[in-house]
Amino acid sequence: MDFQYTDEQLMIKDMVRKFAExxxxxxxxxxxxxxxxxxxxWNACAELGLVGITFPEEYGxxxxxxxxxxxxxxxxxxxxxxxxxxVSAHASLCAxxxxxxxxxxxKKKFLPPLATGQKMGAFGLTEAMAGSDASGTRTTAVKxxxxxxxxxxxxxxxxxxxxxxxxxxxxxxxxxxxxxxxAFILEKDTPGFTFGKKEKKMGIRSxxxxxxxxxxxxxxxxxxxxxxGNGFKVAxxxxxxxxxxxxxQAVGIAQGAYEAALKYSxxxxxxxxxxxxxxxxxxxxxxxxxxxxxxRLLVYEACSYASKxxxxxxxxxxxxxxxxxxxxxxxxxxxxxxxxGYGYTREYPAERFMRDAKITExxxxxxxxxxxxxxxxILKD
Amino acid sequence: xxxxxxxxxxxxxxAKIVISGGKxxxxxxxxxxxxxxxxxxxxxxxxxxxxxxxxxxxxxxAGGDVAEQALRTALAMGCDKSILVSDEALDGADxxxxxxxxxxxxxxxxxxxxxxxxxxxxxASGQVAVRVAxxxxxxxxxSILKFETDGTxxxxxxxxxxxxxxxxxxxxxxxxxxxxxxxxxxPNMMGIMKAKSKPLExxxxxxxxxxxxxxxxxxxxxxxxxxxxxxAGTILKGEAAETAPELVRLLHEEAKxx
Numbered sequence: 001m002d003f004q005y006t007d008e009q010l011m012i013k014d015m016v017r018k019f020a021e022x023x024x025x026x027x028x029x030x031x032x033x034x035x036x037x038x039x040x041x042w043n044a045c046a047e048l049g050l051v052g053i054t055f056p057e058e059y060g061x062x063x064x065x066x067x068x069x070x071x072x073x074x075x076x077x078x079x080x081x082x083x084x085x086x087v088s089a090h091a092s093l094c095a096x097x098x099x100x101x102x103x104x105x106x107k108k109k110f111l112p113p114l115a116t117g118q119k120m121g122a123f124g125l126t127e128a129m130a131g132s133d134a135s136g137t138r139t140t141a142v143k144x145x146x147x148x149x150x151x152x153x154x155x156x157x158x159x160x161x162x163x164x165x166x167x168x169x170x171x172x173x174x175x176x177x178x179x180x181x182x183a184f185i186l187e188k189d190t191p192g193f194t195f196g197k198k199e200k201k202m203g204i205r206s207x208x209x210x211x212x213x214x215x216x217x218x219x220x221x222x223x224x225x226x227x228x229g230n231g232f233k234v235a236x237x238x239x240x241x242x243x244x245x246x247x248x249q250a251v252g253i254a255q256g257a258y259e260a261a262l263k264y265s266x267x268x269x270x271x272x273x274x275x276x277x278x279x280x281x282x283x284x285x286x287x288x289x290x291x292x293x294x295x296r297l298l299v300y301e302a303c304s305y306a307s308k309x310x311x312x313x314x315x316x317x318x319x320x321x322x323x324x325x326x327x328x329x330x331x332x333x334x335x336x337x338x339x340x341g342y343g344y345t346r347e348y349p350a351e352r353f354m355r356d357a358k359i360t361e362x363x364x365x366x367x368x369x370x371x372x373x374x375x376x377x378i379l380k381d
Numbered sequence: 382x383x384x385x386x387x388x389x390x391x392x393x394x395x396a397k398i399v400i401s402g403g404k405x406x407x408x409x410x411x412x413x414x415x416x417x418x419x420x421x422x423x424x425x426x427x428x429x430x431x432x433x434x435x436x437x438x439x440x441x442x443a444g445g446d447v448a449e450q451a452l453r454t455a456l457a458m459g460c461d462k463s464i465l466v467s468d469e470a471l472d473g474a475d476x477x478x479x480x481x482x483x484x485x486x487x488x489x490x491x492x493x494x495x496x497x498x499x500x501x502x503x504x505a506s507g508q509v510a511v512r513v514a515x516x517x518x519x520x521x522x523x524s525i526l527k528f529e530t531d532g533t534x535x536x537x538x539x540x541x542x543x544x545x546x547x548x549x550x551x552x553x554x555x556x557x558x559x560x561x562x563x564x565x566x567x568p569n570m571m572g573i574m575k576a577k578s579k580p581l582e583x584x585x586x587x588x589x590x591x592x593x594x595x596x597x598x599x600x601x602x603x604x605x606x607x608x609x610x611x612x613a614g615t616i617l618k619g620e621a622a623e624t625a626p627e628l629v630r631l632l633h634e635e636a637k638x639x
Contacts, residue, residue: 008574011454011568015567015569049569049570062570062574
C-alpha cells in the first residue's frame, strides 16, 4: 500500500491548481451572483484534457485511473465547485454509462467527442416524482418501428441546456416497475426535445441546472443503452461511479474552505494577536485538516475499486460520498465561524463554500440513501 | 530549426525563505521552473509551432536530481528532449561554473537559437545565459519583449529608457526573455502523459568533457541574511481634524521629512 501520488499525478495536480487559481478564480463571485454558466471555462477544461480522464485512449480519453480523475475534480472544486460538478456530471454520468453499457458502435460514435470535450454530456434520471425511488418514473418510451417515442420530463439536470449528449431513462412498462425502465442516448436538437425551467439554486450557482422536456421525441433504436428493461441497472451503476466525482467535489470544497479559514486565522487579530494563536481556533483547524484527510483517503479507496470496475465500488463510493459530503458541510460551516461576521458576508469565500457544500449531501443520492446502500451491503449475507 | 531552452529550477515565488546554518534552507519548499524561463519555453514552443515539422526543442538545466521535475514539466509543455547536467562538483557552483558546465553540455547539441530567462528569481544574477553565449562564441540579446525570425536573422525588441530598441541579430544567438514576451501555457494532460517517455539525458561533468577542477567556483559566499523586517507603522486614531496636527508634528519632529 502506497499513499503517494505518481509523478504524473503530482504534475497534473499542479497544473489543474494553476489553471484554477489563474483562470477559474477571477470572476467567480460574479458568476455566483449572476448564476452564469462559464462556457469558456468548460472549453478550457476540455483543451487541458480534464474531461475524459478515465476512458481508454482508443475512445479519445487518457486511460488514467480514478485517483487522477478524483484529484482533478477536487482541484477544480477547491476553487470553483460549480466547475467541478460540471466536469463530474459530464464524465461520470454521461460518458461513463456509454462506456460501461454501450455497444462497440455506440462507444465509437458517442465517446470520442465526449472524452475530448468537443461535446458536453448530461444525465437525465430524476423526475418530479422520482428521485432515489426510480419506480416513480413517469417519462415513457414506446417502441414504434425502429424508433422509441419519448414523452415526459426530467428535473434538476446538471449541464442541462449546455450539454450536447444526454443519457436519459424512461418507463416502457409500468407493470414491471424498475424492470420496465430503459436508458437511451439522446442528442440535443432532436425534434421535440426542449428545455424547461432553469433552477435558481442555493449554491453551485454557476453550474447549469435545467428541466428537460420530451414531446414525442423519436430516438433511433440504436441509441437504446444497455437493453430494454435494464435502465434502472444502468442508472444505479452510473451513480456508483458518479458518487466518486461528487465525493471528490466535496473534498475540494472542504479543502478550499479550510485553506481560506487557515489563511484568515493567521491574519485576523483579536486581543492583540492572530486568532490562530488561540487554542480554540487551533483545535477547529486541526479537526478540519483531519476530517479532510480522512475523506480524501476514503475517496481514493473507492477510486481504487472504480479503476478496476469492481462491484465493490458500490459500497466504497457510497461511504466516500456520504463521508466527504458531510465533511464538506462541517468544514465549510466551521470556516464561516472562523471568519466570524466577515464569514457571513460575500466579501469572503467562506459563505459561498458553505452554500456550495450543501448540495453534495443531496444530489446523486442523499446521505440517507448512501446509508441505505452501505447498510444493504453490510446486511446482504 | 533546432531550438534550445536553458532553464533553472527555483523556489516557488511565494515560498517562505528560511536561513539555517548560513544557507537558504530548501526543506519543504515547492520548486518551480524559474518564471522567466517559462517565457523562454513558451517562445520556443511558439517558434516550433510556426516552423512546423522538423523543428525540435532541447531543454537544458544544471542542478541536482530534483531538477528532473522541472525538465519533465518543460517536456509536458511540449519540449522534445532534455539534458540535466548533474554533478556533486557543481554543488555551490557560481554563475561562471554553471555557465561552463551548460556550455560544455551544448557542445554536442545542434542549435539555431537559444532562449533563456533574463534572470532567475532566486539569486537574480542574470549572468548564466550571457556567459553561456560568450563561451559558445555567439551573440546574445538580453531582456527581449518581442521576437521574430526569418530563419537566419532574429529581430527582437527590447525596452530601453523612454522607448523601444529593435535589434537584428544573426543566428545562432542567445536571447533572454523579459516578462511581457508572452503568456506561458499550462501543460495539458496529454503533454503530461507523453512527458515521461521523452528523452531525459543525465550527464555528469565527465560526460560533458569537464573535470571538477574546471568548474571550481571563482567566488565564495561569506554570509546570507534576510532583509531587516519593516517596523509596523503608526496609526493615528480619531477624527481627521484632531489627528492632522499630530501627523504634522510627527512628520516634522520624528520623521523629519517636513
